[in-house]
Amino acid sequence: MVKSVNFVVLGDQSIAAQFGKKGTVTDMTMYDKKESDVIRTYTIPNGFPEKIQPLLQTINLAEYVIFHITKLDKFVGEQIVALDSLKKKEGVLSHSYDVDENLLATMIKNTVLADYLKVEPEKIKETTDKLEQISQQGGSRVVIDHCFDVKGVGTVILGKVARGKIKQYDNLKLMPAGVDVLIKSIQMHDDPVEEAESPARVGLAVKGVNPDQVGRGDILCAPSDEQVSTELEIDFVKNPFYKGDITPNQMCLVNIGLQIKPAKFSSISPLKLTLDKPAVFNKGDICVVLKPESQTIRILGSGQIK
Template sequence: MLTVGVFGQFKDMRELGKKGTSSDITFYNYKQGDKIITYIEPTRYPDKIAPLIYTINMMDYALVFIEELTGELGEMLLALDLAKVERGSFVLGDYLDEELFNRVVKGTSMKNFDILNWDYIEIREKLLNINIERDLSYTKIPIDHYFKVKSVGTVILGKVEKGIVRVHDNLKVYPINREVMVKSIQIHDNNYNEAKAGDRVGLALKGIDAEELSRGYILSNKELKTYETIELDINWNPFKKKDIKEGESYQIICGLQNISCVVEEKVKLKLNKPLAYDDENIWLIDGSSKIRILGIGKIKD
């Protein structure tokens, strides 16, 4: 299974797949034989910056549609470059200024993206033949949606980011450190005994109520670190126009966790709720500013 983030000026996502779960991000699915492509659209972007970052954090591969270069597209390309995204394709319109486009992407992480025609059949065929090397060393499943189902109980949706999950596995939910058991596994509405890294799953869980969950919580069999205060080693957005100051409020996004914070020192942040951390990128966000992405980094040891 391949998870593709879709960005830019695409015309109709239904040309790529069948619509699935939808909120501020929307999933579309396409299946051919035993191969499945899951597309993620950052639906509430550009009104909100978080769906763009969630999509980048969840995807294996980027698909960027460009008809013209705009400020909104510039923010998308900046985000992909800050995240050092190297696997992806550009789909270019017939009237794009390619000389200007080449200058924009030169020197970025996207400089070696493939160039595709605006042909949905060609795009799907390209994506069906992409293979991603998966990490099976431990189980990790960030939760993107969750709800209660009558006669089933608590159900979560998420991509198996690492490892293998099996029915009757005992996992912990971070950052609340709650042990749960996997009662059942579904992949595209079919029941399975196990799912592996890359699969998008629905898991029925025993031992927790849906009301206790939050987007971004992580299911894992690895002992994850949790933090209430963090200090970042950060790569600043080169276009940001101000320095952060003590007492100011911002957001961080880590995986699918979105947490408000207050600056205590230069890049030392007091979080308003615990963060579960597994060495992912942490985005520092000012959602009310014209330059919304301040930088991206990791927690200092």
């Protein structure tokens, strides 16, 4: 079976064009390349830094991080906080020659980035080509990042098999809506396949749903595998760089996987959130709390869902 390895490219996003062919383009852009039965996908949050949301979403799509830094500014700081909040422990770190190495070392101290592989810029591809597929076992779970209508085909869903395996003609649930969906066909790197396993990127032709019913972050899964709720309690740790206060009824955004939902703080201790619309999640998933309008750092903090 073809293997899959997924990267997020941060810092200088332009280097992604060196690694693969450009594919889907929205506020996140994907490049991919197939070599020796391994498909490597490189996603950049090109909607960032204007918006914080694509940064969290692209990090959540990846097993590995490529972080090439060409200047040290508040947006580099925000990317470091995002990676640490999401506990992205596997990565490659490089920087241009004019970046202050001692200052960078101070910025990443006591974060997950301290353990990243440190490489010269010209060694990034050589190093990342050696990184192996990381699969998640369990019930079928596809995280959706795009959905559209294709003439003659119908509804097409793009996403990642986050857990388990999917097969042609599988019947799955679209969550949180609870709609039954049939997988008519599966493609990987534009080639038809009968099945795909985690962490494959897939294009799915489906029956039972139209694009208006599908949102980024929605999940295709085996029935009853996921929790759906508008109420969350999280083991919250405030970001020490966010200086504002957190008060009851204050509005925010929450990020879970690729989902972004408006919410308000219904309780501070323990920290509970009430969402405008239901989210789909598993116990232990990381929830990041965002304040997009903040003029300083936009990440308030994060925690695992209880």
